[in-house]
Amino acid sequence: MNPIHATTVARHGRGGWRAVLLTGPSGAGKSDLALRLIGDGWRLVADDYTEVWASGGALYATAPTRIAGRIEVRGLGIVDCLPRIVARVVLVAACGRETPERLPEHEHHTLAGITLPRLVLDTRPASAARLVAAALTHL
Numbered sequence: 001m002n003p004i005h006a007t008t009v010a011r012h013g014r015g016g017w018r019a020v021l022l023t024g025p026s027g028a029g030k031s032d033l034a035l036r037l038i039g040d041g042w043r044l045v046a047d048d049y050t051e052v053w054a055s056g057g058a059l060y061a062t063a064p065t066r067i068a069g070r071i072e073v074r075g076l077g078i079v080d081c082l083p084r085i086v087a088r089v090v091l092v093a094a095c096g097r098e099t100p101e102r103l104p105e106h107e108h109h110t111l112a113g114i115t116l117p118r119l120v121l122d123t124r125p126a127s128a129a130r131l132v133a134a135a136l137t138h139l
Helices: 030-039 128-137
Strands: 002-013 016-023 043-046 049-055 058-062 070-073 077-080 087-096 107-111 114-122
Touching: 002 030, 002 087, 002 128, 016 030, 016 128, 030 043, 030 070, 030 087, 030 128, 043 049, 043 058, 058 114, 087 107, 087 128, 114 128
Parallel strands: 016 087, 087 114
Antiparallel strands: 002 016, 002 043, 002 049, 049 058, 058 087, 070 077, 107 114
16 A cells, blocks of 8 residues: 555445545645535545555555544644545545636546546635535546
8 A cells, every 4th residue: 555645535426435535735725625525425534644555447545544534623633533444536636725727628647557537626615625526426
């Protein structure tokens, strides 16, 4: 397993549990976006660091044991959260503070030899969680 700096959340739907890796620098809003998604019924896989591996042509994610089921909430600290232990990753969301293009070219990101669609988004707008959900629905 390869640890990467990313927060991962998953939602159950067509095809079972599907996860989104929220990547970006510290302070980009990954945990905040994860909290908004969790509020919409998603489950936390890992906060801040995610262990990923490829198997059967797919990418999977889990939390390192020491942080499993915990998420950092700015201004509150580390809190327990109902986790999803393992999920298949189907999307990478590159989190930042810059406004993405209105009609961007399709982007991809490769991890552990698996190429996934990549969504670039500004995590600050309230609509960021809906944008991630919409992107997942269209995969």
